[in-house]
Amino acid sequence: MNKVVLFIVLLGMSSCGIYSLSGAAIAGETINIHFIENNAPTVAPSLSATFTEKLRQHITSLSSLTQVDNDKADFDINGSITTYNVTVASISGTETSARNRLTIGVNIVFENRLDEKKNFTKTFSRFADFNANQNFQTVENSLIEQIADQLKDDIFNQAFVNW
Secondary structure: OHHHHHHHHHHHHHHOOOOOOOOOOOOOOEEEEOOOEEOOOOOOOOHHHHHHHHHHHHHHHOOOOEEOOOOOOOEEEEEEEEEEEEEEEEEOOOOOEEEEEEEEEEEEEEEEOOOHHHOEEEEEEEEEEEEOOOOHHHHHHHHHHHHHHHHHHHHHHHHHHOO
């Protein structure tokens, strides 16, 4: 009996748009997540589309927010990819690269039209390492997926979780 009551209470709270099981307290109904342009000096062709879609799916699946394409949304996310580079992460005993690192940085402008105190502009950056003996083109897409997953979590948490 207690489990049924708890389930009904949780279901009711998650469907009302005020609370979600992600820990986010989201009072609004709509969000406009603009296409995240790639303005990095090095451009990966699929990065903008992949990242934008991951961010949209993540936020709408963890909340009751609906994606809209207008300036009257309760929340607005805009931004650009500013960093996309491969560097040496570690050197082996023979002074050659043992591991390389792909770093992606995204500058995000978040506007909360319901509470302007929660607006922010911030650069989020994440990286993933890979063996230097691997061809970058063969691991690039999986690294982008991995980093994009981390970045979307960071952006969602900054915008909505407030831990």
